[in-house]
Amino acid sequence: MNGLIPVIFMFLPIFVALIIYLVKRPFIHILVFPLQVILAVLYVLFVIDLQRFPEQNLIVFGGWDPSIAITFYIDATNLIFIGLTIFFWFIIYYYSFKSNYLEKKFFFFLTFLEGVFLAALMSNDLFNLFVYVELIALIVTLLITYKKVENALKAGVQYLLLSSVAAMFYLIGVLFLYYVFGTLNIQIIKEGMAEVIDYRIVKLAYGLMMTGFVLKGAFVPLYSWLPKAHGVAQSSISALLSGLIVKIALYLIIRIHHDMFGSPFGFNDVLLFLGFLSALVGVIFALSQKDIKQILAYHTISQVGLMLIGLSFGSGVSYIGGFFHILNHAIFKGLLFLIAGVIIKVYQTKKVNDIRGLFTVLPWTSLLLVIAMLSITGAPMLNGFVSKTMIKYAFNDNLILFTLFQLINIGTIVSFSKVALMLFGKPLAPVKVFHASLTQHIPMTLLAILSFIIGIFYQPIFQFLFSFAAYNTHVFDFLSIIDYVVYVSIGFNVYLFIIKKDFAPIKWLRQFYIQFPTVNYLMLVVLITFVLFTGVF
Amino acid sequence: MNPILTVIVMLVAIYGLISSTNIIKSVFSATMLESGLILLFLNLGTLNGGIIPIFEGVSIAIVDPIPQALMITTIVIGSTVTSLALIISIKVFHNNGSIEWKDIIS
Numbered sequence: 001m002n003g004l005i006p007v008i009f010m011f012l013p014i015f016v017a018l019i020i021y022l023v024k025r026p027f028i029h030i031l032v033f034p035l036q037v038i039l040a041v042l043y044v045l046f047v048i049d050l051q052r053f054p055e056q057n058l059i060v061f062g063g064w065d066p067s068i069a070i071t072f073y074i075d076a077t078n079l080i081f082i083g084l085t086i087f088f089w090f091i092i093y094y095y096s097f098k099s100n101y102l103e104k105k106f107f108f109f110l111t112f113l114e115g116v117f118l119a120a121l122m123s124n125d126l127f128n129l130f131v132y133v134e135l136i137a138l139i140v141t142l143l144i145t146y147k148k149v150e151n152a153l154k155a156g157v158q159y160l161l162l163s164s165v166a167a168m169f170y171l172i173g174v175l176f177l178y179y180v181f182g183t184l185n186i187q188i189i190k191e192g193m194a195e196v197i198d199y200r201i202v203k204l205a206y207g208l209m210m211t212g213f214v215l216k217g218a219f220v221p222l223y224s225w226l227p228k229a230h231g232v233a234q235s236s237i238s239a240l241l242s243g244l245i246v247k248i249a250l251y252l253i254i255r256i257h258h259d260m261f262g263s264p265f266g267f268n269d270v271l272l273f274l275g276f277l278s279a280l281v282g283v284i285f286a287l288s289q290k291d292i293k294q295i296l297a298y299h300t301i302s303q304v305g306l307m308l309i310g311l312s313f314g315s316g317v318s319y320i321g322g323f324f325h326i327l328n329h330a331i332f333k334g335l336l337f338l339i340a341g342v343i344i345k346v347y348q349t350k351k352v353n354d355i356r357g358l359f360t361v362l363p364w365t366s367l368l369l370v371i372a373m374l375s376i377t378g379a380p381m382l383n384g385f386v387s388k389t390m391i392k393y394a395f396n397d398n399l400i401l402f403t404l405f406q407l408i409n410i411g412t413i414v415s416f417s418k419v420a421l422m423l424f425g426k427p428l429a430p431v432k433v434f435h436a437s438l439t440q441h442i443p444m445t446l447l448a449i450l451s452f453i454i455g456i457f458y459q460p461i462f463q464f465l466f467s468f469a470a471y472n473t474h475v476f477d478f479l480s481i482i483d484y485v486v487y488v489s490i491g492f493n494v495y496l497f498i499i500k501k502d503f504a505p506i507k508w509l510r511q512f513y514i515q516f517p518t519v520n521y522l523m524l525v526v527l528i529t530f531v532l533f534t535g536v537f
Numbered sequence: 538m539n540p541i542l543t544v545i546v547m548l549v550a551i552y553g554l555i556s557s558t559n560i561i562k563s564v565f566s567a568t569m570l571e572s573g574l575i576l577l578f579l580n581l582g583t584l585n586g587g588i589i590p591i592f593e594g595v596s597i598a599i600v601d602p603i604p605q606a607l608m609i610t611t612i613v614i615g616s617t618v619t620s621l622a623l624i625i626s627i628k629v630f631h632n633n634g635s636i637e638w639k640d641i642i643s
Contacts, residue, residue: 068603127607134614138621145625150632157560157625161567164618165554168570171611175578178603516563516638520554 005046006059006072006122009039009082013115021108029097029107036090043086047079058124058187067183073124077254080465081121081247084327088244088334089114094443095338096236106146110240113139120248126174126184130167133216133248137163140245144233155228158516162215162225165520169527170212176205190260197264200536206261207531213256214526217249219274219308220281221522223301224514227285230297235341238293242300243334247326250307254323263314265534271312276404278305283411287499288509291350292340292422295415296333299376302408303329309405310391320466321390328383328454332375335447339369342440343422346431352418356425364441366423371448373420375455377413377488380480383454389480406487413491414499540580547573560626560636564619571615575608 016035020028050056059072074082092110100106116139120132137160145156174184180196181189196202218226226246230238253271257263282302289295307329310322342365347355358366375382378389388409395401454461499506514522550573553566582604588597630636 127610131610131614134618138617141621141625145628148628153625153629153632157622157629160618160622160625161563164615164622165567165570168567168574172574172577175574175581179581182601184603517555517557520551524551524555 004059005042005049006074008042009122010115010119012038013111013118017108017111017115020104020111027101029101029104032093032097032107032111035111036086036093039086040090043083050074050079067185067188069185070128071124071185071187072122073187074122076466077251077259078121080323080327081251082118084330085114085117085121085244088240088330091334091338091443091447092236092240095239095341095440096234098437098439100234100236103146106143109139109142109146113143117245117248121251124186126177126186126189127171128184129252130171130174133170133252134164134167136245136248137167140229140241143237144229144241146237147234149232151228151232155225155232159225159229161516162222162519165523166212166215168212169208169215169523173205173208173212176201176208180205186255186260190262193260193262197261203265203534203536204531206264207527207534207536209256210253210267210530211523211527213249213252214274215519215523216246216252217304217308218246218278218301219305220278220301221514222519222526223278223282224519226301227294227297230300231291231293235293235337235344238297238340239334239337242297242337243330246300246304247307247330250304250311250326253308253311258311258314267533268312268314270530270533271308275305275308275310275312276401278302278308279408280305280404280411283408283415285509285512286415287411288506289415290352290418290510292343292352292355292419293337293350295352295419296336296340299412299415300329300333302412303333303376306388306391306408310387313394316394317390318392318394320462321387321393323466324462325387325391328375328387328451331447331451331454332372332384335368335372335444335451336376338440338444338447339365339372342444347427348432352422354428355422357427358423361427361431365444368444368448369419369423371451373416375451377416377484377491378409379484381452381455383451383458385480385484386455386458410487410491410494413488414495417492417495418499540577543573543577543580546576558637558639560629560638561623563638564622564626567622568615568619571611575611578604578608578611 013035016031020031057074058066059074060066061070061072063069089110093107096106096110113136116132116135120129120136123129123132141156141160144159145152177189178184180199180201181192183189193202215222230241230246233241257267257271279302282298282300282305286295286298286302289298303325307322307325310318310320310325313319313322342362343355343358344350346362349355358369371382375384378385392402392405395405547570550566550570553569554563557563557566582601587600588595589600589602626636633640
């Protein structure tokens with residue numbers, strides 16, 4: 001029975017979603033809380049059980065031969081992702097429980113998405129991964145366009161088409177791999193990969209799959225769908241998209257690139273370059289924006305780039321730092337988006353320059369906002385600092401990379417100075433003071449406390465999550481506080497004397513947008529570059 | 538059917554994705570890319586003279602059934618994506634009076 005827990009992870013949310021949709025009673029969506037409790041209990045049981053019976057990590061459906069059956073595979077990587085998913089969905093349910101209580105279909109899609117997302121994390125089958133990723137894209141499109149606002153519809157159709165084209169690229173790669181191996185099971189393909197890695201068709205398959213992941217993860221140059229999609233959705237959905245769903249690409253890179261292909265063709269360097277490019281470009285665009293949700297969305301691009309930098313090292317402190325940043329980013333970016341939702345509801349505007357006097361209007365929310373901003377800019381004692389320090393561990397001696405990394409950090413501080421100015425002054429227009437209900441405050445406070453806990457007690461958490469002793473790793477020292485203060489003063493001055501003046505290049509950057517046909521063209525360019533790098537010809 | 542032909546279908550679809558300035562045309566190009574993919578996969582899975590794999594104990598070569606099973610799923614997913622994209626583009630047209638990419642995203 002215990003061996004079937006992963007199957008329950010997948011089916012129980014979908015089953016509850018159907019009940020929520022079919023039973024015509026108000027507040028039936030309260031069922032999501034028992035669901036989350038059951039999932040959490042099962043998760044703990046499964047983790048304990050897995051240590052006693054390690055062979056339970058492979059679940060074969062229907063008792064077929066594993067090479068043709070549908071299988072689930074679970075190891076330390078998925079377990080961390082699954083735990084994060086269950087926790088994060090709990091936060092989102094809690095936050096939107098009262099604000100969306102009339103919208104039954106909203107909860108139907110949200111709960112359904114949880115089941116599909118968990119299934120995508122556990123799937124050990126290349127084709128099923130395609131199916132789940134497509135399903136995620138479909139449901140996310142429905143959630144983005146839920147309110148049928150004009151901008152949301154436009155962003156939704158673009159997101160849907162781009163993800164489906166990316167998934168198609170991935171599927172062509174899967175097809176080539178099936179042609180070579182005759183199976184779709186990742187574990188079996190992994191065993192035979194070393195013998196065939198030099199085949200042209202495998203190289204082509206690798207290029208195609210990686211191109212799909214680059215779009216899915218919104219790495220530069222294929223990023224333009226993300227700010228639109230994450231910026232126009234409801235705030236709870238934006239938090240979910242930025243905090244968790246965009247990271248399915250990073251999970252796939254770990255699973256397929258590192259695990260299945262075994263980091264071939266020196267591609268770790270390409271990923272490092274891609275990570276720096278995304279981190280830098282994301283920050284530069286964020287500097288120019290004036291809409292609070294657009295700022296946060298562009299920062300997602302930059303932070304996902306940072307994670308890719310860490311992951312591109314393949315092993316060691318930096319790799320674990322990149323992985324850890326996935327969790328930390330989910331916490332602080334989720335918090336930022338949830339706070340943005342409250343602020344937008346009170347001020348009825350998204351323009352950063354029109355929002356003033358947050359400390360007097362919403363004291364508790366602004367305190368949480370300060371914590372989240374400190375965390376994303378890498379202040380010592382908070383979780384963002386720990387993972388950022390660990391990411392740069394591998395290139396502390398490399399002057400160019402180190403400088404670039406600090407520039408990205410300062411850029412983050414500069415664009416959050418814009419957000420920080422919301423706290424001071426007096427409200428420009430009279431605001432209708434609306435007290436966010438307890439159901440919104442509790443999840444936000446929970447996230448803020450968690451970012452403190454992770455920031456201070458990172459060593460036991462590391463030991464627990466990655467079985468990796470961080471004691472040898474020098475993360476925190478007194479000098480880093482001085483560093484941070486210096487960076488903040490530089491960043492704030494840059495904002496006051498350069499960004500605030502709104503020069504012509506900044507205006508141009510704000511208008512800059514890559515259209516759908518051009519994104520497809522760039523996708524082809526990325527594909528050709530990747531394939532050339534693998535050395536097909 | 539020659540695999541080269543299916544590749545040509547896919548290349549035409551990619552050209553459509555790159556060049557079309559209109560949502561409907563983009564949706565059609567994506568559908569076409571998917572059709573090319575399905576044809577290519579089915580091509581790789583066919584076997585001249587093979588039989589369907591439902592009889593036991595025959596000595597004739599049987600056709601690999603997995604590509605067909607996979608492609609049926611792909612067709613279902615593709616039709617879902619196409620229909621959802623078309624529905625949203627109708628909504629966009631009602632809101633904007635235009636379905637050109639350059640008009641709708643500002």
